[in-house]
Amino acid sequence: MNTVKSKLNLLNRELGVIEFNRRVLAQAQNQKAPILERLKFICIVASNLDEFFEIRIAVLKEQLRKYPKSKTVDGQVLADAYLDIVSEAQVLVETKYTLFKKDIIPKLNNEGIHLYFNHNNWTSSQLRWAKTYFQKDLVPLLTPIVLDPAHPFPKVINKSLNFFVTLEGKDDFGRTPKLAVVQAPRSIPRVIQMPSRISPSPYSLVILSTFMQAFVHELFPGMAVTGCYQFRVTRNSDLFVSDDDISDLRESLKGELSTRHLGDAVRLEISSDIPEHLMKYLRRSCELNQEDCYRVDGPVNLNRLMQVADIVERPDLKFPTHIPKQLTINGSIFEHLKKEDILLHHPYESFEPVLNLLREASRDPDVLAIxxxxxxxxxxxxxxxxxxxxxxxxxxxxxxxELLARFDEETNIFWAAKLEEVGAHVVYGVVKHKCHAKMMMIVRKEQLPTKGRKKPEFILKRYIHLGTGNYHPRTAKLYTDFGLMTSNISLCEDAHKIFMQLTGTSRSIKLKALWNSPFTMFDNIVRSIRAEAKAAKAGKPARIVAKVNALLEPLIITELYKASQAGVKIDLIVRGVCALKPKVKGLSENINVRSIIGQFLEHHRIYYFHANGKETLYLSSADWMDRNLFRRIEVAFPVLDKTLKQKAIHEGLNELLKDKSAWIMNSNGTYRQSKILTQNAQPSGQQNLLLKYSAAAQPAKRKLKT
Structure with a gap:
């Protein structure tokens, strides 16, 4: 491999992930945000880092094993890159825990929300309650494992909460064990509310590790417990299913899933107060190096504190509850779609119309296929x-x-089996290409107007839904996405061809309106960028605005640089990793890059090109990354209705381009946030849209075009 290019790519991608999480963590530092929402942002960072280590760092460590640094130049490059990445991760983790302990916890205390991480200064009644809980709810589920020649260090389950216990004394067998491991049961909540009768505040919440550290000695009668340290091991969770040896993808995947939680260790999180010799013992037992160990001053599983926001019933300490605007359609939704398209903007608008379309189709006797x-x-x-x-x-x-949707494999296997039980046709897409496109098509038998004919004539008419987000009602309340429902003939014919390609086989298909990966999307994006550059060189208006989650594809970045040099004004809204550097003299002076981190997860992908005043607009689930453009099944769809197109441009792009809370990328790849946010917080783009749609307390009735 090209060593220099490899290291740069690794650093751009992985450090970009860490940089994104720094921006998320900054939301937790925002003193104007509700305190429970600030805590949730910390939990989100913790969860993001879990996946970062389970997948990205795990893959990098596999490469390190393949290219040992002592034997190859490539190995040395990888090792250097790895150290740079984990060094930045260590800084992020330290910042996260400092913020949690010195800022979040005191402010929660001020609001009458106490999180107990130890049992110091507890009253006798509190200790009695805690001991009863420990003996009744925990002890029956605990299995202490003493470490000796007959009981080697156990391979603890991925991301489980464990306790490393040091002992003194002799047991009834005459043994003198020094060390033991206890795994906390996964079925027990990590946050337990203290009964009001003994609680000194409205919300006294005890962390599970507090019970363990207070009463772990009861698991070792006759022995003296001299130390108890919580720890957590993160393991490689990337599934390996060989494309060359799959006779049954579902069965092959089941086999991998059963061992996912016992992959190779990639990270060790441990209490900061553990003695160094015990830390070394744990590290060696997990086969990890010093740089893979994270001493933390607080719970090792911070992401589990997301439960606090669910337990605490204090609306004043959370973002105001948003009730999505309901679109009410009188009569059949099919009759509506014959006259006009519907473009829904989630979560500002409800996902319910999509469900209603599917439910109506499932019960309509004229619907033949879905x-x-x-x-x-x-x-x-x-x-x-x-x-x-x-x-x-x-x-x-x-x-x-898509059986290989990461961390949703088991759920999708379950639903695939349920569908097959009732006679549905279930296919798993194309080997080596994840099906990431969001499409639904309904085929309906409809009668044509008679026009004097005696016998009625029928046609098969298609209706489709194309989206940027998953068919997941819960995330439709949390992620920003667009969904288009239409009976447009060109769009429906294209969707039909793609479905036929996915379930059957085809050498090539020609689409009229849709762009699809891995075939036409990349070429169409590049062609559109070049067209704007050509227009700019000719002195004509030229403009590109793109909103994606990640921008890493090198050829698209090159074309954007060329367009900038040609004079095209380019605005990029990139939530996560962006390898393009804006505002570099002579290279990207006409490019601006911003990132939006807000109450909702920015998820829709939008591609806008001026196109000589025609304003070409495509919506998609595809980022501008190699995997989306060449190794996934993706669809980008145009918004053809002029009014709906302007809605998508205004709400999906313009509101975010004027957002004063946005993070702006500097020419060196770092980010800065507008100072206006701390001086006089103007409404963000998301807040403006919430205000716009808050008038939806009453369902809106849509007038049909005549």
Whole structure:
């Protein structure tokens, strides 16, 4: 491999992930944000880092094993890059815990919300309650493991909460064990509310580790417990299913899932007060190096404190509850879509119309077939319930289920089996290409106007939903996404061709309106960028605005640089990792890059090109990354209705481009946040949209075009 290029790519991608999490953590530092929301942002960073280590760092460590630094130049480059990455991760973790302990905890205390991490200064009644809870709810589920020649260090489960216990004394067998490991039961909540009768504040919340540290000695009768230190091991959770040896993807995946929680260790989190010799023992037992160990001053599983916001019923300490605007349609939604398209902006507008379309289709005797892609949908899914109902009602139901949707594999296997039980056709997409496109198509038998004919004539008419987000009602309340419902003939024909390609086989398909990966999307994006550059060189107006979660594809970055040099004004809204550097003299002076971190997760991808005044606009689930453009099934769809197009431009782009709380990328790749935020916080783009749609307390009735 090209060593220099490899190291730069690694640093750009992985350090970009850490930089993104710094921006998320800054939301937790925002003194104007509600305190429980600030705590949630800390938990989000903790959760993000879990996946970062489980997947990205795990893959990097696999490469390090393949290219030992002592034997190859490539190995040395990888090792240097790895040290740079984990060094930045260590700084982020330290910042996170300092903020949690010195800022978040005191402010929670001021609001009557106490988190107990130790049992010091507890009253006798509190200790009695805690001891009863420990003996009744914990002891029956605990299995202490003493470490000796007959009991080696256990391979603790991925991300489980564990305790490393030091002992003195002799047991009844005459043994003198020095060390033991106790794993906390995964079925027990990590935050337990103290009863009001003994609570000194409205909310006294005890962390599970507090019970363990207070009463762990009861698990070792006759022995003296001299120390108890919580620790957590993160393991490689990337699934390996060989594309060359798959006879049954679902069965192969099941085999991998059963061992996912016992992959190679990649990170050790441990209490900061553990003695150095015990730290070394743990590190060696997990086969980790010093740089893989994270001493933390607080709970090792901070992400589990997300439960606090659920327990505490204090609306004044949370973001105001948003009730999505409901679109009420009188009569059949099919009749509505014959006359006009519907563009929904989630979470400002409800996801319910999408569910209603699917439910109506499942029960309509004139609907003959439903086809849908599923990437993530949840354990409880009204979407899957409607598809199952449709199959039971005799519809031809075909579902492309992506079994390799990371961390949703088990859920998708479950739903695939449920669909097959009722006679639905279930396929798993294309080997080596994840199906990430969000598509639903309904085929309906409809009667043509008679026009004097004696016998009625029928046609098969298609209706489709194309989205930027998953068919997941819960995330539709948390992520910003667009969803288009239409009966447009060109769009429906293209969707039909893509479904046929996914379930059957095809050498090539020609699409009229949709862009699709891995075939036409990249070429169309590059062609559109070049067209803007050509217009700028000719002295014509030229403009590019793109909103994506990540921008890493090198050829697209090169084309954007060329367009900038040609005079094209380019605005990029990149939530996460961006390898392009803006405002570099002679290279990218006409490019601005901003990142939006807010109450909702910015998720829709939007591509806008001036196109000589035609304003080409495409919505998609595809980031400008190699994997999305070449190794996934993706779809980008245009918004053809002029009014709806302007809605998407204004709400999806313009509101974010004038957002004073945005993070602006500097020419060196770092970010700065507008000082206006701390002086006089103007409404953010998300807040403006919330204000706009808050008038939706009453359902809005849509007038049909005549």
């Amino acid at each position: 086809k849908q892609t599923i990437y993530r949908t949840g354990n409880v899914s009204p979407v899957m319930d409607a598809l199952i109902e449709a199959a039971k009602n005799g519809k031809e139901v075909t579902v492309i289920v």
